[in-house]
Each structure stands twice: as C-alpha cells, then as structure tokens.
Amino acid sequence: MLRATIIVRYKEGVDDPEGKAIKHSLELLNFKGIDKVNVAKYYEIFLDMPLEEGEKEVQEMIKKLLVNPVIHDYELRVEEI
Amino acid sequence: MLIFSGKNGEMLSENIWGEKMKAAILQMEGTNCEEESYLAFKHFGIDVEYVHINLLKKGKKSLEDYEVLFIPGGFSAGDYVRAGSIFAARLKAAAWKSLVKFVEDENKRVIGVCNGFQVLIELGFLPGTNGISSVPQAALATNNSNRFECRWVYVRNERKTHFTSLAPDVLSLPVAHAEGRFITTPKIMDEIVANKQIVLRYISPDGSEPEYPWDPNGSMAHIAGIVNSYGNILGLMPHPERAFYWYHHPDWSRKKRGVGDGYYIFKSLIESMH
Secondary structure (H helix, E strand, O other): OEEEEEEEEEOOOOOOHHHHHHHHHHHHOOOOOOOOOOOEEEEEEEEOOOHHHHHHHHHHHHHHHHOOOOOEEEEEEEEEO | OOOEOOOOOOEOOOOOOOOOOEEEEEEOOOEEOHHHHHHHHHHOOOEEEEEEHHHHHOOOOOHHHOOEEEEOEEOHHHHOOOOOHHHHHHHHHHHHHHHHHHHHOOOOEEEEEOHHHHHHHHHOOOOOEOEOOOOOOEEEEEOOOOOOEEEEEEEEEOOOOOOOOOOOOEEEEEEEEOEEEEEEOHHHHHHHHHOOOEEEEEEOOOOOOOOOOOOOOOOHHHEEEEEOOOOOEEEEOOOHHHHOEHHHOOOHHHOOOOEOOHHHHHHHHHHOOO
C-alpha cells in the first residue's frame, strides 16, 4: 500500500485571502508578532500499486485536477506503508 | 421591435431563428440557474436542451448537434479542490475530442457563467491567447474579501464582441461567487490586452476605477469577463440569465419597463450567428 501526501499552496506573490483573514483573527485574539499566515490544502491518497507506478499516477492526478500551475506550488511525497 | 406588452409588462418572445439553432445547457451535480438560462434561449425561439455530462459520456448526446454550449453557474461537485476543476476534469474525460472540435469551430459559441467561467479557465479554453492550452493559463482564485460575494455590480462593456455587440456601455448584473479573482501571469496578461480579449470590467457607479465592493473579488485589471482569441468563447463571472427580465433588477419599480441587461448578452450571441 502506498500513501501519497500532497500539499497545495498559493505561489509566492499570489494573495492568500484566507491566510490574511486567519492572521487578522489571531491578532484579535491578542496573538502578537505574526508576520504571515499561509493556508494550504493537504491531500492523502492511498493507492494499491507499486511505488514507481504510484508516483506516476499521482503526478497525473496533480496535473489533471489537484493543482493549477498559475497560482499553486505543491509538495509531493509517496511512501510505502 | 416590440419586446414587452404594455399591459402587464410581460416580455413577448422573439423568434429570431425558429427551431433551427440548437443550444445545450450543460449540467452536472451542483450546477444552477439552468432554468433561467433555458428560458432566456427559449425567449428567442432557440431549440434548447439540458445536457447532463453523463449523457455526453455515454454517447447518448453529442455536442455536434448543437451550435451553442452554455455552461451554467453553481457549485459543481461542491466546489471541492477548486471551483470548476472537477467539472472541467470530468468534461475532459467525457468528451474532450468533441469539445475541442466544438470550440475550434468559429461558427459555434460557448458561454460560461460564473462556475462555467471557472470551468473554461480550468479546461484551458480561456484565456486561450494562442488557441487551446493544455494547462490552465489563468485562475479564478478566492475573492480578496475571503467571502462569498453576492450583489449587483456594474460592468463596462469594453468592446463589441459576438456576446456584447448589442449591449449598452454599462451593464448592471448580479454576481454570486467565492472564487472570482482573475489571476494570470504578466506574459499572458500582455497577450490578453494585445488581443483585446477583455470584454467586461467591473466599474464604480460613477464610472471610475472600482474598489471593493464594486470590484467584488480583486481581479487583475478588474476583469469580469473575457473572450478567447478567436472570440467565440465568453467566460464571465456576473450572471446574465439572472438579469434577463426587467423585473429581475432590484430597482425594477423605478425603471422603465423593458429588458434586464443580461438580455443583451443572449441577444448579441444569437444575432452573431446570423
């Protein structure tokens, strides 16, 4: 069994309104010194296939659905569990 | 041309094309305003049908049979991943070849409203500065306000296109979206401007550069709607089908009886196929 973990976040320079709203809310709760909050999406995909094939499959998923390359960067990790 | 009766203010239908022109309104889980769109096409006597994405997938309906493809708004697939991305991925899987053939035929028209605009961006059909792109060239990201924005806005009709040739200089239309902030790369933006693809921009009521809330999402260049470089595909965030009749407008009681501004988008589109 494989577990693929993918983190999709806004690229540097693209405004993250959710992050800004969370930063503001944290400041309203008297948390100080917050420079920036980034929000990302975290996907866990479990696959029943060999590692090499799984990596290719997840790359296709990223390309076809999970990431818009204009605004997103992503981190991918595929491991056997 | 008389388009509404004086007595009750009801708009009379205008049969421009008879039943010769066929329009498809795409559906899947979570689309909305299909009925308003259906009635708008029917008003002009167009032979319009709802076409569920599964019917395309199963081959029970074919895009070849239609001249106009309308991708409605809504929250397809719950707006999961990104608004419109699942709808686009499923369309690609169900009918990619026929879709490409459809949009490459300059005599056919595609219009995507709100979620439909997001779908067209994700498909790589818009901005389409050099034809269809295999990866998205732009994005409609979360509104700057980080909220769902639902209100009437003003948009300036930037140029005469197949979709706006009969529209007034300024249109009053409703928006209702959480992800409408148009973003692209500087290079693509330059191409969009050079190709004159910007069709609708948000403006303030006094005609000046808009700030929030008149620009509801913080789009680059206040973009509300663009066409592809061939000019046969329009994507826009405001909902013309929700502003078709004069009594749709919140100021209806103070306005002269006539038509809503969304009417002109449909009328231009249909007239452009003459």
